[in-house]
Amino acid sequence: MVVLVTGESGSGTLLLAATPLGDARDASPRLTEALATADLIAAEDTRRVRALAGSLRVTPAGRVLSYYDAVEESRQPTLLEALRGGSTVLLVTDAGMPSVSDPGYRLVAACASEGLPVSCLPGPSAVTTALALSGLPSDRFCFEGFPPRKPGPRRRWLAGLVAEQRTAVFFEAPHRIADTLDDAVTVLGSRRRAAVCRELTKTYEQVRRGELGELAEWARDGVRGEITVVLAGAETAAPEDPAELVAQVEQRAASGMRLKDAVAEIAEMGGVRKKDLYDAVLAARG
The missing domain is CATH 3.30.950.10 (Tetrapyrrole methylase, C-terminal domain)
Incomplete structure (x- = not known):
């Protein structure tokens, strides 16, 4: 059963729902119920969410609205208005958790700033x-x-x-x-x-x-x-001695990169000052 949280003003709830990465059988019972009962479904791809609902043998009762990167900003007022009016809005993306490198972050932030309830139906994550x-x-x-x-x-x-x-x-x-x-x-x-x-x-x-x-x-x-x-993480921190980074600078310079650009790139990687590394390169060149 999907438990909804409503604000004091009777506002609706934004439900963030994780969707299967590929196998529809990974859908949670809560997602299945939410697809069938939400007043409004905001989907990254409306065709995919309808296909998912079909696989789960549910028919969305509410309106299905597209909500992808290019229209995220323009759709937000519509979704916020629905939430203020007491509607349950289900937000789903193509796969995994909304707002994790997918649409949703801005809408959650807007709800938080207005005190509108947000809940999450956890599930698959790549x-x-x-x-x-x-x-x-x-x-x-x-x-x-x-x-x-x-x-x-x-x-x-x-x-x-x-x-x-x-x-x-x-x-x-x-x-x-x-x-x-x-x-x-x-x-x-x-x-x-x-x-x-x-x-x-x-x-x-x-x-x-x-x-x-x-x-x-x-x-x-x-x-x-x-x-x-x-x-995998680094086994040790990057070397702090500029002299230890000279070979990497020379490798890039030999491949055609300007010495100045090679020094800047390796200095950033190694966490050293560009001037110190440049001086070390000149010293190594004799």
Whole structure:
């Protein structure tokens, strides 16, 4: 049974509901009931939520409204008005928990600022599922969303994980995973352990574990499906002595990167001053 929480003014409740990653049998009984009884369903993909409801043999009684990235801002007033009027609004995304790299965060924040009740119907999450399957330490971890799409910002983003000692989890698109893993090898080294999890809970589920160099080579043949990457934490903090980073600067310079840019990138990765690293490079060159 879905238990609704109402405010003193008789306002409705926003229900955040986790949806199956692939197998409809992972849907919770509470999600099934909410799909059948909510006054309004805000869905990232209306076709998918109707297909899910069909698989669960329920017919939504309320209106089904699209709620994806491009319309998130414009739809928010409609949803807030419904909640103020006492309606139960069910928010679902294509898979997993709303607001976790999916639409929902802004609506929850708006409800919180107005004191409108928000509840959650917990369930599947690609983040914790991949973490559990990875075989990597799970006592401390961080979630990093999606990497930047362009190579430069993506390498700088990876640089922020050089000294991260927690296991890191992030999503990536199938057409970018090979480039991202290649960049990870460049920035983090080929020996850092990781796991690439694809099509979780689906027919062709696969978990590929190994060192970044091995995974990057495997991904060059092409990887399909929904992908979650789990990256082992750094065993030690990044070196503080600029002299220890000179080789990495020279490697980038040899590949065609301007010395100034190479120094800036490696200095950020290593947590040292750019001037100190530049001086160390010049000293090493004699």
